[in-house]
Amino acid sequence: MAVPRPVLSVRNLSKTFPGQRALDGVSLDVMPGEIHALVGENGSGKSTLIKCLSGYHEPDHGSEIRLGGVTLALPYSPSHAHDLGFAFIHQDLGLIPSLTVLENLALGRGFATWLGHRIRWRSENERARKVFADFGYDIDPSTLVRHLSTSERTIVAIARGLQDARETAGLLVLDEPTAALAETEVRRLFAALRRMTVRGVGILYVSHRLEEIFEISQRVTIIRDGRHVATRSTADLSERALVSLIVGKPLDKYYPPADSTAGRKQLLKVSNLAGRRLRDVSFTLREGEILGVAGLLGSGRSELARILFGAQQRVSGSILIDGQAIRFRSPAQAIDSGIALVPEDRRRHGAIPRMSVAANMTLPDLTEFATLGTLRKRAEREFAQQLAETFSIVPRDPGRPFYVLSGGNQQKAILAKWMHLNPRLLILDEPVQGVDIGSKTEIYEMIEAAAAHGAGVLVITSEFDDLAHLCDRVLVLREGRVVGELVGDELQRERMLQLVYLARKSA
Amino acid sequence: MSDGIDTSSSTDAPGTDDTPSESSRFGRERGSAPLAVRLSRIALPVILVGFIVFFSFARPDRFFTVDNFKTILATQSVLAILAIATIIPLIIGEFDLSVGANLGLAAIVVTGVASEQGQSFTVSVIAALGASTAVGLINGVLVAKVGVNAFISTLAMSTIIAGSVLWYTGGNVFYENIPSTLLTLGQGEIGGIPIPVLFLAGVSIVIWYMLEHVPVGRYLHALGGSKEAARLSGLHVVALTLFAFTLAGFLAGIAGVLQSATLGSGNPTVGPQFLLPAFAAAFLGATAITPGTYNVVGTVVAVFTLQTGIIGLQLMGVPFFVEPIFTGVALILAVAVTRFLRREAL
Numbered sequence: 001m002a003v004p005r006p007v008l009s010v011r012n013l014s015k016t017f018p019g020q021r022a023l024d025g026v027s028l029d030v031m032p033g034e035i036h037a038l039v040g041e042n043g044s045g046k047s048t049l050i051k052c053l054s055g056y057h058e059p060d061h062g063s064e065i066r067l068g069g070v071t072l073a074l075p076y077s078p079s080h081a082h083d084l085g086f087a088f089i090h091q092d093l094g095l096i097p098s099l100t101v102l103e104n105l106a107l108g109r110g111f112a113t114w115l116g117h118r119i120r121w122r123s124e125n126e127r128a129r130k131v132f133a134d135f136g137y138d139i140d141p142s143t144l145v146r147h148l149s150t151s152e153r154t155i156v157a158i159a160r161g162l163q164d165a166r167e168t169a170g171l172l173v174l175d176e177p178t179a180a181l182a183e184t185e186v187r188r189l190f191a192a193l194r195r196m197t198v199r200g201v202g203i204l205y206v207s208h209r210l211e212e213i214f215e216i217s218q219r220v221t222i223i224r225d226g227r228h229v230a231t232r233s234t235a236d237l238s239e240r241a242l243v244s245l246i247v248g249k250p251l252d253k254y255y256p257p258a259d260s261t262a263g264r265k266q267l268l269k270v271s272n273l274a275g276r277r278l279r280d281v282s283f284t285l286r287e288g289e290i291l292g293v294a295g296l297l298g299s300g301r302s303e304l305a306r307i308l309f310g311a312q313q314r315v316s317g318s319i320l321i322d323g324q325a326i327r328f329r330s331p332a333q334a335i336d337s338g339i340a341l342v343p344e345d346r347r348r349h350g351a352i353p354r355m356s357v358a359a360n361m362t363l364p365d366l367t368e369f370a371t372l373g374t375l376r377k378r379a380e381r382e383f384a385q386q387l388a389e390t391f392s393i394v395p396r397d398p399g400r401p402f403y404v405l406s407g408g409n410q411q412k413a414i415l416a417k418w419m420h421l422n423p424r425l426l427i428l429d430e431p432v433q434g435v436d437i438g439s440k441t442e443i444y445e446m447i448e449a450a451a452a453h454g455a456g457v458l459v460i461t462s463e464f465d466d467l468a469h470l471c472d473r474v475l476v477l478r479e480g481r482v483v484g485e486l487v488g489d490e491l492q493r494e495r496m497l498q499l500v501y502l503a504r505k506s507a
Numbered sequence: 508m509s510d511g512i513d514t515s516s517s518t519d520a521p522g523t524d525d526t527p528s529e530s531s532r533f534g535r536e537r538g539s540a541p542l543a544v545r546l547s548r549i550a551l552p553v554i555l556v557g558f559i560v561f562f563s564f565a566r567p568d569r570f571f572t573v574d575n576f577k578t579i580l581a582t583q584s585v586l587a588i589l590a591i592a593t594i595i596p597l598i599i600g601e602f603d604l605s606v607g608a609n610l611g612l613a614a615i616v617v618t619g620v621a622s623e624q625g626q627s628f629t630v631s632v633i634a635a636l637g638a639s640t641a642v643g644l645i646n647g648v649l650v651a652k653v654g655v656n657a658f659i660s661t662l663a664m665s666t667i668i669a670g671s672v673l674w675y676t677g678g679n680v681f682y683e684n685i686p687s688t689l690l691t692l693g694q695g696e697i698g699g700i701p702i703p704v705l706f707l708a709g710v711s712i713v714i715w716y717m718l719e720h721v722p723v724g725r726y727l728h729a730l731g732g733s734k735e736a737a738r739l740s741g742l743h744v745v746a747l748t749l750f751a752f753t754l755a756g757f758l759a760g761i762a763g764v765l766q767s768a769t770l771g772s773g774n775p776t777v778g779p780q781f782l783l784p785a786f787a788a789a790f791l792g793a794t795a796i797t798p799g800t801y802n803v804v805g806t807v808v809a810v811f812t813l814q815t816g817i818i819g820l821q822l823m824g825v826p827f828f829v830e831p832i833f834t835g836v837a838l839i840l841a842v843a844v845t846r847f848l849r850r851e852a853l
Contacts, residue, residue, distance in 0.1 A: 311739060335741040349739050352732030354799075363729060363740045366722045375720050417740075 007032050007202030008053075008171045009066040015048050015226075016060050022048040023059075024226045030171060030202040035193060037205045037217035037234070039246055045226040046206055050173060053204075054088050055081040067171060087161025088173045092438055093153050095160075097146035102128055104145055105160050131159050135192035151185035155192055162201065170201040177205075178212060190216050209465075210239055224248050264288050266323075267456040268308075268425060273317035275303045277480040281317070285425070285456040290447065292467035293460040294496040295477035301460045302344050304477070305429045308458070309341040310334035321425070335364055338424035342414055342431055344460075350414045351402045358384030358398035361417040391416040392442060408439025415446050426450050427458045432466070444470055464493040464500075476500055551795035551805065551841070555812040562819035569822050577701055579814055584703035585610075585766045587810040588710050589781050590788040592758035594801040597789055598718070599730040599751045601650060601657040605642065606759040606785060608668035611778020613639045613763025615672050617689065618681040618773025628686035636760040642668065643756015644749065651748035665779065672775045681773035693768025703765050707807070710758065715803040727751060728800070787838045788813065794841045813837060 006029040015023040023045045030036040040046045051057040053065065058075035065072045067085050076084065095104050102121065105128055128141040137155050145153060154177055162170055174193075178186045193203060193216060205217055213220055214234055222229040222245045229245055268285040277300035285291050295301040306312040308319065310328025319326055321337060328334040331341070343349040351360045361384050362369055369380040384398035391412045393405070405413060411431060418426065428447065432440045447470065451457050461467060467474050468491045476484035476499040484499040486492075563571035589610055596603040617635035620626045626634070642664065649660040695702045718724035726747055729737040738744045762781075767773050791813070792805030816837070817830045 309739070330743070331739050332741040332743055341739060343739055348733060349736050352729050352736050354732050355729060359725060359729075363725070363737075363742070366725055370722050373721050375722060375725070377720075 004032055005069050006030060006066070007034075007068060007200075008204065009064075010049075010053075011064040011066075013049065013052060013063045013065070014060040015045075015052055015057055015063075022226050023052065026223060026226070026228045028221045028228065028231060030204055032200040032202055033197040034219065035197060035203045035205050035217045037207065037213040037220040038223070039207070039210075039213060039220060039242070040223040044223050044246075046223060047175075048226070049223070050088070050175060050204075050206065053081070053086060053173060054078055082161075086171055086173065087158065088175070089154065089157050089161060089177055090175050092436065093157040095145045095153055095157055098144065100142050100144055101139060101148070101156050102141040104156060105141070105163060128159070131163070132156075135159070135195055136188065137192065149185060151189045154189055158192075158196075162196075170199075171204065172196065172201055173204045173206070175206045178207065178209065186212070210242060213242075214239065222246055264454075267321065269320040269323075270308075271318045271320075273304070273307065273319065274315045275300070275307050275312065275480075276315070277303050278307070278314075279480040281477075281480075281482050283475055283482065283485070285458065287424075287454045287456055288451050289473065290451045290457045290459060290471045292471035292474035293458060293477055294462075294464055294467055294474050294500060295460070296462070296500055299477040299500075300480040301477050302429050303480075305341055305343075305427045305458070305460055308334070308425070308427055309339055311341070335421070338421075340418035340421060340423035340426050342411075342418060342426075342428040344429040344433070346407070346410055346414065346433075347403075351410065351417070353403035354401060356399050357388065357393065357402050357405065357413050360402050361387055361398065361413060361420070364417065365421060387416045387420055388413075391419075391446070406436070406439075408435040408443075411435050411443060412439060412446075415443060419446065419450060422453070423450075423455055425456045425458070427460075429460045430462065431459065432461065432463060464496040467491075467496065468493055547794065547798050547844070548796055550844070551791065551808050551812055555808060555815060558812065558815045558819055562815070562822065565819070566822045570819060575818070579811065579818055580704045581701035581769065583810050583814045584701070584707040585762050585769065586781060586784055586788070586814075587707050587807050588758060588762040588765065590785040590792070590806045590810055591710060591714055591803055592755045592762065593785050593789045594792070594803070594806055595714075595727070595751045595755045595758070596657065597731075597801045598727045599748060600734070601748070601751070603643075603646060603661045603752060603755045604658065604782065605646060605661040605664040605668060606755055607779045607782030608665040608672075609639050609642050609756055609759035609778070610763040610766060610781055611672055611775070612642065612668050613760040614767035614770075614777055615676060615681070615773045615775060617764045618685055618767050619675060621686050621689070622681040622684040622773070625684065628688040631686065631689070632764055635764050636757060639760025639763060640753055640757040643753040643759070646756065647749035647752030650752060651745045665782075669779060672778075676773070676775040678775060680775070682771070685771060689764075689768045690771055691768075693765060693771065703769060706761065706765055710761065711803050711807055714758075718803065723747070723750070784810075784813070784834060787834055791838055791841050794844075 008028075008030040010029070011027045013023055013026045014021070026045070026049060028036070028038075038046055038049070048057060052059045052063070055076045055078040059065070063074060065074065072084060081088070096107070099107070102125055106124070125141045129139070132139040132141075132155060135155055135158075137152060139148065139152055139156065145156065148156065158172065158174075162172060177189065190212075193205075197203060205213070207213055214237075217234050219231060220234050220237065220242065221231045222242070224246065229248075232242075232245075234242075264286040266284055267287045267289075270284070271282045273281040277298070279300075281300075281304065283291070293301050293304065303312060307314045310331050310333055313329075314327075326337065328337070328339075334341075347353060352363070355363075358381060362380055366375070366380075369376050369383070381399070385396070387393075388396050388398045393409050393412050393416065395405075402410065402413065415431075426447070431443055431447070435443065444466065447457055447459065459467065459470060471491065472487070474486045474491060474496060475482050476486065476496055478500055484495075486495055486499075569575065589606055592606045593603060613635040616638045617631045620631040620634045621628065646657070646661050646664055649655045649664075650657045653660075692702055697705060718727070726737070726742050729740065729742060730744060730747055730751075734744055737747075763778070766777060766781075770777070788806050788809040789801055791809035792803075792807070793799065793801045795805040795808060796802050797805070813834055817833055820829055820833065821827070
């Protein structure tokens, strides 16, 4: 019996950016019917690899990509990648919510055929319904996409991506497909993916969630610093072994040990803090550490942020920064001490909606842009322009009023407003609430960058999964009290949910 | 608030509450603004020029004369300065309803200290400006520190001042021993330009510069946008509120001194009647130049547009009671048209 030919075969894939080798001779194969996981830390080169496959980046000379046994001529354009047999499902699915499922599928075929032929809606409708049924979904193709659940949308995007793929050569690339999915939705999606592999589709599956990788994939390729580290069968791999391959060193504990910042200086020490809701809250924060606060609305989580920032007065307890007891009477004092707060209510508290993005970003340190009391508006504008680019704020023109920005861009502008001050303590209250997935990723990267530069970060959010990934340590707040401090392998959503809810039941 | 009255949102500039202007105040894109919005920026100045041209042709003998223009400019400078005083609290989202009475207070103090106490011109002016500025500071303390609604506290302050003025004057007009320097201030000219006009020019330039080119101007606008967001951005909300009300008091004081100088006496009934025209000019001015924002240039243009229209109509033989009607109609029209243009543009 002949050895099956890989659907995708990548050899010696490299990509050099000015001053940086993002990918360095990576090779991997995806077999027909295989779900092949791709893992690596942020910045390991994962996304560069996918962007090379999708035609977004042009690979370096000497790279080779074969699809269904055919060596592809490099470079090819992103629009051509689809014709070649690739289907890419990004976190942003690229569906148009106001159109029906079927219309979205029709758009995916490209405009030329759409204009050239009359669409036979009825037979198309039948065909689409059957495709969804094959995946285990009952989706009416005449439904508007905005009425679908997230996993249903993902399925529609997958169906659209695969609809023209040649039966044997189809390769599906899924980039963090479960990031926005609830637990039950993940189950449904996995069932659908397994059905697809039966048809011989190969799947390259990118995810941070290791438990998913063990559940769904047969093999896993680990990359680190742009290099191929290993390709292993997941059945022969323990979670610990996988993590140590990703991180590059053997681990004593499962996740980055709690003491990854142990050598660092203590930045903040809070003892027996009490406020309107807070009771007896104590914790410490080191430089470069990301400390999560998990709690429900009304748990006192926002109050904690506001007290630390001087926006609200505490009732009792002490706060030490660098060992010095502090009591801020106003946010202005906190800002002078290097503290920044990205507040929960972005529109009402985060910015002045009617002022320009630039004016908002420079508001805390406006006097830096004044000489002898006179604003240097040109210098301010140029600085704002630079910030808008650094923080990838769209639209780029910071002269636009703040309120015209999308939620994600508003939040990035608020981050830019604070992060250009290089705060020592950065407090974020629900930083990704109502933010699109693309901006969400960027915001988390900005938070990580701030910590990497030595800032202590306090992140308050209801996105417990994100806390588990982002944080070195998580405090669980319930009814104003710290009811748990999670480190290491306890940093799991289930654990946080348990602590946040359970004792309430017993109470 | 327990008093159940929240006027804070009503100080939004006309036409801005639910359809904010396409251009934010800072870094606006002039070139790309829709035509309707660009028109609304210059509508008021265009109307002013239109009035001048129309009345000049209609009554060339009486309207188009140097004396007439001088009279309009001189008599309206006091009102224009007071209108500028009102926009400072308006910018931070607060009303100061005591500026009219405060103008009266300064007018009485500057004449009274000279005529009753026999003090010099300088002492009188310092006393008058000091009294008005102190009133502004008290307003600020009540609003920023005590937390009394500005609409209510400044209304109360207004009646307190009016009562105090009657107490101090016994209802009499001060007209004896008015220092000649004060009279010169009101009635003199430098290079053919009435001195009050020079004062208006000076006040306009200083306040315009502060609002547009000094960080504190930006801070005041930020406060008007959202007090809590401003506080969480590190601005000193209490200090800025004190500053805004104190400055308004000080400017009302200047207007009051100039008023008594033009009249040549201190009249205890002068003052409150300036309040509504000053606010009308501030609202009307906010529809022009930088629509949706209280601004100095728009305010001054508004004062002169209204007055030119009124004087022109009077010269055409329209009866005296047309003046307040004209002001009210102009205000409503301007605000309504601006809103309409804005809606069309968006």
